[in-house]
Amino acid sequence: MTAHTAPAPPPVVVAARHAAPAWHAWRAWVVPVGSLLAFALWLWSLRGVELEETGGWGLLTALPGSWYAAFALTVLVHLWALLSRRPVSHLLVAPQVLLVAILFATTALVYDVPRYPWTYKHIGVVEYLLANGTVDRSIDIYHNFPGFFYLAAGLHRLTGIPVQDVAQWAQPTLALVAAAAVYWVLGGLTTSRRIRYGGVLLYTLGDWIGQNYFAPQALAFPVALFVLGGLLRSVPPGIEGMRFARLAERFPTAADDDLPRPSRFWRSRWGAVVMVVGFVYVVVSHPLSPMLLLAQSTVVCVLLRPARPWLPVVFLAIEEAWLLQAWPFLHSTYDLFDFGFHNVAPPTVPISDPLEDYETALWGARLLMVMVALLTVWGVLAAVAWRGRAGRMVVPLGMVAVPLALVLGQPYGNEGIFRAYLFALPWLAFVIALQLFDGKPAWTPERRLLATLAGAVMALLALPANFASELSYSVAASDVAAGEWFEEETPEGSVLLPFAFSFPVWSTADYPHHLPRAREGLEGIAAQPGFPEAATDETRLLAFTRDLCAQQPGTGPVYVAVGPSADDHVRLFGVAKLYVYRAYVHALETDPAFTPVFAEGQTRLFRCRA
Structure with missing residues (x-):
């Protein structure tokens, strides 16, 4: 009897995973290594700062070449991470923190005392609170909006850090807080890290007005963004979240996979309580910021369907209650409203025979604002014509319109245009980042070149905008x-x-x-x-x-x-x-x-x- 051997099973063919070539492995190290190298360059450069060389270009003529190398490398690393095909990780926090440090901590490290002469009146209010324990509403407007000053006094009591030292480091610290707040509020419009980090980069480069020093608005602004971010997170997704069907039809939204989902917490009553607490802080800290926050939150509730559409009514009641407390001083001292186009003109300083190159350097800030405006117009047109994303422009453009409209009636005079620019900037940055840094379409050479040039030009203009007036x-x-x-x-x-x-x-x-x-x-x-x-x-x-x-x-x-x-x-x-x-x-x-x-x-x- 012959034994029959069972036939051998056919071989299993397994598709081989093609490992990335060894020369591609370096891409994972670009952000951490590039950031570390830029950080080392920046620290080294601080030894070569020659303050006596400060001139018509401000601090720029006092900074060594290594400082500029650190700044350029930081921006390039940031842009490379945003434009590469690799997924964007939170390692991008490193170049973002370093960019803030280079722009806003350089002066804190090379100056003996806090920057900006107008910082010191805020130090005085904190010292008064520490000496007297309470405010006197008859003294000045700061005693009628003391929230920020109580926090600073509490920080001193808790840590023992002198108030002047707190003020010395307030600008880089509060600039980081503002950058984090921008990332947070953009999360109410997109889940894409690439777009959110791109928006934060554009915001940081575009924020030249110096509001992030030791002052009430420096903290009221990010808290306002925090409240708006929570409100946006309570909106249902897609067309369901739009309040008007006709608006949704007129401005269609593409079926993007980065649209945010509503948050259970921010739709809950506890989320509403947190937003109310945030609004209360803004109200007791700054006279203008709560009005802008109230108007922008109203825009959200008019255009969208947040879980608590009555929140602006609560905000209005809180604002009125606090203004009633401050009314005697405000009514006797200030005009609460000042309507006119003169508010749009920027403030001026008498100049007779300015230092050489100073007037040229001042164009940096103006051109930077023009650059942001042009990129925004391009971003809107691209969203409407090229990508069918007109619906995604409705909310950010509505938020931009609020400060631009309110500036015509605010009592800050021609400084108001800068405050309007500040409150509009996060939303402008989103409009631009949505077109420059969204990775879902093919990364064409043209798009990469445009994004690189836009980031590089904004970075170049940011230098004179921030440092030209250092004298x-x-x-x-x-x-x-x-x-x-x-x-x-x-x-x-x-x-x-x-x-x-x-x-x-x-x-x-x-x-x-x-x-x-x-x-x-x-x-x-x-x-x-x-x-x-x-x-x-x-x-x-x-x-x-x-x-x-x-x-x-x-x-x-x-x-x-x-x-x-x-x-x-x-x-x-x-x-x-x-x-x-x-x-x-x-x-x-x-x-x-x-x-x-x-x-x-x-x-x-x-x-x-x-």
């Missing part, structure tokens, strides 16, 4: 010491008459004793009528100063302040010849009408009326 932004420690001496050592009712408006004042708990009622800034000698005619020689300028001292209101003593802020003001704006100003300072020291009372470094205080 008026930087503050000397000796000027700060003089301001503190004036507030703590002179009798109540004394008047400070600085040569330049950029002199830091009101940084101590005693600042209310010398505060001109209903004013938030000092007009320096150089801003007074008749100054240009008097600034032709030191003798006439000295006589002009004597007359100003005699004309000051009240009967208290008057003190003239000169120092690095005045020297930089003269250099930057050319309001007088530098040799005339320095001869004038020497004349102050020898004229019997001016008694020297304080001297530190280049700063001098003179009493000119007993």
Whole structure:
């Protein structure tokens, strides 16, 4: 009997997984290694900063080449990650944090005291709270919106960090908070990390107005974005989330897979409570931000179907309740509304013979805003014509329209255009990022080139926009010491008459004793009528100063302040010849009408009326 062997089974063919070539492995390391290298370059560059070289291009002429290399590498790494075919991971946080550090922490590291002369009036409010424990609504507007100042005082109590040191590091810290808030609010429009991180990059490069220093709006703004992000997360997906069917038909939305899903938490009552708490903080911290937040949340509820469409009514009641508390001071001091197109014009500073290249450098900020506007127009047209995404433009453009409309009636004058730009910027960044960085369509060479050029040009313009005016932004420690001496050592009712408006004042708990009622800034000698005619020689300028001292209101003593802020003001704006100003300072020291009372470094205080 012959034994039969069973036939062998056919071989199983397994499709071989083609491992990525070894030379492709480097792509996974571009972001971490590139960020680490840029970080090392940036730290190294800080040793080579020469502040005495600050000139018409601001701090840019004082920075070494390694600083620019670190900045360029950071932007390139960020753009590479956004434009590569690799999935975007949260490693992109590294170049984003580094970009914020390079733009906003460089000055914190190279300056001895906080940047911006107007920072110090906020330090003074915090010091007042620490000394007195509560606010006095009759003093100034900050005491009527004290939320931010109570938080800063609490931070000091908790950590022991001096308030001035908190202010020194407020700008990079709050810039990071704002970037995180932009990422959060864009999550209410898309789940795509690529678009969200791209929007944050565009926002950071476009945010040049310097609102993120030690000030109430610096924290009120990201909290407002947090509230709007929660409200958007309570909206049902797709057409169901649109309030008007006709609007959905007129502006169709493509079936994109990055559309966000509603959040169970933000649709719940607890989510509503969190949003109300966030709105309360904004209301008690800043006069304008809650109005913008109220209007933008109303736009969301009109266009979409959030879970709690009545929230704007609650917000309005909270705003009215708080304004009633502040009404006596506001009504007697400010115009709450000021309608007119004059609000759109940017603020101006008298310039006679400015430092070489300064006027050219100022174009950086203007061109940056124009660049953002042009990219936004292109993004809208592309969404409508090329991709069938008109529906995705409705909400962000509605949010942009609110601050642009409210600026025509706000009481901040021509500073309002910058506030409108700030509140519109996150939504403008989304419109642009949706077209530049969305990875679902084919990555054509044209799209990559356009995205790279747009990012590179914005980065280039961001440098003069942020640093061109550094001679008026930087503050000397000796000027700060003089301001503190004036507030703590002179009798109540004394008047400070600085040569330049950029002199830091009101940084101590005693600042209310010398505060001109209903004013938030000092007009320096150089801003007074008749100054240009008097600034032709030191003798006439000295006589002009004597007359100003005699004309000051009240009967208290008057003190003239000169120092690095005045020297930089003269250099930057050319309001007088530098040799005339320095001869004038020497004349102050020898004229019997001016008694020297304080001297530190280049700063001098003179009493000119007993």
